[in-house]
Amino acid sequence: MQTFRHGAAVWGVACPQRPSRVAGLSMAGFRVGDLHELRMVPHPSVTLLLEFGAGAPVLDSASGQQRGCVVAGPGLGSGGAVRxxxxxxxxxQVRLSPVIARAILGASPAELDGAVVPLGDLWGREASRIRERLGDAPSWQDRFALTDALLARRYEAGPPVDPEVARAWHRIVGSRGLTRIDGLAAEVGWSRKRLWSRFRSQLGLPPKHAAKLVRFDHAAHRLAAGESAARVAADTGYADQSHLHRDVRAFTGSTPATVAGEPFLAVDDLAWPGRGATAGP
Structure with a gap:
C-alpha cells in the first residue's frame, strides 16, 4: 500500500498487481483514517464502492445519506452534489465501463436514475457477503482477487449491450468526447432515434451527455496536472475558456481553479495508473 498526501489528509492507496480478467473494469483500494468532505468529481464510469471493516463511510447526496456498499451511474457527483x-x-472502489455495467449489476445504469443506490437493492444478500469476505481477506491483493472473481462471474452470466451501442461508446471515448455525435448513427447503421434510445436505456445517459462527460473528465485531469485553463480549453475541444468554465461549473459546482486542487483527481495517477476504466471491452 502506498501513501497519498493531500494537504493534511493522508490516505493509504493499493492497486491490483494484475489487470482484471474483464476488459473495462479497474479497481483500487483505499484506507483513510479521517475522510473529511471529499467532493466526488464526475467520471464517465459506473462506480461501485465496496466498503468493509469497522469504519463508517457516508455519502451525502441530494437524495440523502447512503452508508455501506453503494453503486452509482456515470457522472456520480454532477453539480458537486455528492461528498x-x-x-x-x-x-x-471499482470503475466499470458503462458497456459492461449492465451485465455486472444485473440492471441497466439507466435504472439508477442518477442516484447513489445501496448495492443490496440490486444484489440482495450477495452485497453483504462480499463485504464480509473483503473484511476477512488477509491482504489487498486477496481483496482484489475476490472482487474480480465475483464481477467476472456476474459479467459472464449477464446480458451484453448491443454491439452498435458499444461501438458508439468506444468512438466517444476514443475521441475523448470530440467525435461528431450526429454522425454516430450513420456509423453504426442505425437510425438516430434508435441509437439514442438504445444508448440511453443501456448505458444510462444519452450520447451527447456522454461525450460532454468524457471531454470534461479529460480536461479535469489536465487541470489537476497543473495546466492552465486557457491551454486546457484550447486542447480539449472547448470553444474558449468561458466554455470550459461553464462545463466545469455544471459538472462540479465549482471553478476550474478549485477543480485543479481536488484530491479526488490528484490521487488518480497513483490509484488508477493509465486511467483505462472507460475504455471498455
Missing part, C-alpha cells in the same frame, strides 16, 4: 466522509474508511 464522502467518515472515520477509519476502508473500501475497494
Amino acid at each position: 464522502a466522509r467518515g472515520q477509519n474508511v476502508a473500501c475497494v
Whole structure:
C-alpha cells in the first residue's frame, strides 16, 4: 500500500498487481483514517464502492445519506452534489465501463436514475457477503482477487449491450468526447432515434451527455496536472475558456481553479495508473 498526501489528509492507496480478467473494469483500494468532505468529481464510469471493516463511510447526496456498499451511474457527483466522509474508511472502489455495467449489476445504469443506490437493492444478500469476505481477506491483493472473481462471474452470466451501442461508446471515448455525435448513427447503421434510445436505456445517459462527460473528465485531469485553463480549453475541444468554465461549473459546482486542487483527481495517477476504466471491452 502506498501513501497519498493531500494537504493534511493522508490516505493509504493499493492497486491490483494484475489487470482484471474483464476488459473495462479497474479497481483500487483505499484506507483513510479521517475522510473529511471529499467532493466526488464526475467520471464517465459506473462506480461501485465496496466498503468493509469497522469504519463508517457516508455519502451525502441530494437524495440523502447512503452508508455501506453503494453503486452509482456515470457522472456520480454532477453539480458537486455528492461528498464522502467518515472515520477509519476502508473500501475497494471499482470503475466499470458503462458497456459492461449492465451485465455486472444485473440492471441497466439507466435504472439508477442518477442516484447513489445501496448495492443490496440490486444484489440482495450477495452485497453483504462480499463485504464480509473483503473484511476477512488477509491482504489487498486477496481483496482484489475476490472482487474480480465475483464481477467476472456476474459479467459472464449477464446480458451484453448491443454491439452498435458499444461501438458508439468506444468512438466517444476514443475521441475523448470530440467525435461528431450526429454522425454516430450513420456509423453504426442505425437510425438516430434508435441509437439514442438504445444508448440511453443501456448505458444510462444519452450520447451527447456522454461525450460532454468524457471531454470534461479529460480536461479535469489536465487541470489537476497543473495546466492552465486557457491551454486546457484550447486542447480539449472547448470553444474558449468561458466554455470550459461553464462545463466545469455544471459538472462540479465549482471553478476550474478549485477543480485543479481536488484530491479526488490528484490521487488518480497513483490509484488508477493509465486511467483505462472507460475504455471498455
